[in-house]
Amino acid sequence: MDAAGKLSILAEAAKYDVSCSSSGNGGRRGAVGNTSLGGICHSWSDDGRCISLLKILFSNDCAFDCAYCVNRRSNDVPRASFTPRELADLVIGFYRRNYIEGLFLSSAVVGSPDDTMIQLIRTAKILRDEYRFGGYIHAKAIPGASPRLVTALGFLADRMSVNIELPSEVSLRALAPQKTKESIFRPMSLIGDSIAERKEKRLVSTRSLAPFVPAGQSTQLIVGASPETDLSILSLAGGLYHRFGLKRVYYSAYVPVSANPLLPAITTTPPLLREHRIYQADWLLRFYGFRPDEVLSPEQPNLDESLDPKTSWALRHLDLFPLDINRASYEELLRTPGIGVLSAKRILTARKGRRLDEDDLKKLGVVMKRARYFLACKGFSLPSLDARALRRLLTPPPPPAWKTRQLSLEF
């Protein structure tokens, strides 16, 4: 099989992995390539997702049979495998032309988890040692691989990840019989501990020590393949950020890839809006100082799909508003709908110069469409409305039916 054939099969097989970010490490430099702290996107595919890394499987010839996965043993799809050299050469070729920021190196389980890890390590070694490649490598730890190999790969990679995929043990047992909670969390905590240990060593060491997974680790959860609520998904994510120090948790709306009585019907469309709301809530956890139990509660375990989670929260806490824009603290500003991290910071700077009014807020990038109901400033404060009326005002109208299809003329 030629390179194009393999590339197409193995990219096709990797695309349900969401992570493509190349951020978190600005310090690597090589003969070819370097890394950029904020990460760089190089293109955007037809589904609107950013392409930063060459996201590809080393092989899709899997020994496992996970029901939700397109590469499962029992699925009838064409199979292909790279050799370490083929894949390394492809990466360098793409990288020199500025197509990509680096490699997302993953694989199906070929033979045993350890055999697979050895292939991944070989590929990364050719890149780092032979080409002296300084670009980004995101490597996957294969569940069940031995700790020694996970560590070896960690010294070659910028970021590592172990995908949880299913947000509870029950679903895992039902849908991914060869994986266990153990086999996922063991490498995850090994990587987490090694990162922390290495960081400490590098702080006190007088020699320069090779970094271990300097951009941290991430994971992925599938949304909508199993019956977990948004609350249990977010609590799990909150725990991962907190306990394992994860950099990112990715959520992926389940795209039906097989007919299985345990899974949603093959005709279901991916729950994109739900995924979007979960991402918004995840941002609230990471950048806005919210706790999972503030965003959701056991009485209301799922996110409201018609409103973003911050607006939803604000409507439940109307007693905290309206906020005086010239006095409110940074933390309070962050909790206001329509104000983001950037605009909150700009407000803090700008109000040192003079008292701000409504016009200023627009210039500072505040989304007044939402924020106006929660703010008071010079010469402007809205009559207080109750939560019901506000909710009506803030819910975006559904697109009218005639707008959903674009007119096309045929010639």
Added chain:
Amino acid sequence: MATWVYDGSFNGFLCLLFESARAGEPPEAIGHAGSGQPFLWPPKEARTDELLAKQTGDVLRRRLSAPVFTRGYYAFLSALKEREMSVYTYYNLAWTLGKSVDRLLTDPRVLPVHEASRAVLRERHRFLGLLRFTEIGGVLYAPFEPEADLLQLLAGHFSTRLGNEKWIIHDLGRGKAAIYAPRLWRIADFSLPEGIAPSRREEAFRDLWKEYFHSIAVRSRENPRLQRQFMPKKYWKHLPEKEPPAE
């Protein structure tokens, strides 16, 4: 008050600032020397002198603070209409206020410069990813058509990233290029010699990239609007993955 002209470079602009202050004739309009623009009165011309530019730059950096000076520089590179006068006005205000000029974030003398500088940095960041090199005779060649004058902001990044290569980043609209051979880059007027075509091997790499681009999209999530939001059509011209398929 007077109309001033200069050679269009940032160094020239710094000399203009110095000369107009020394002459006690602050600019009310700034144009390019030899651009053939009609002026009501003969304009005053500031000559570019590298040493004077450096000294003026040093003084400004100290008096205005480095972030203010740099922000003005970025805005100077932008496509903002009357960018020279905007930067002049901003620097002038900062001459009295120092770095606290940025607290007047919503002031019409400050906001346009902030916005222009942000636009330049945004476009730069986009091109860090969207620039595409083609290998031609051992040299990596990347044509592009940015709105802002980005060459000097991109050259540093690619000289660390592709440090062992020879490359040319060509701003087609402005007819100049950043040209790099290991360890050194410079910016010069440039046009690609005629009759140079990429090799077969190069075509093969482009095809592999297109293949990848096509395979990685999840069809049931297709979202062309989102794609255009991040990667507006104006950039497609130089992206192999967005080339219309061959007949």
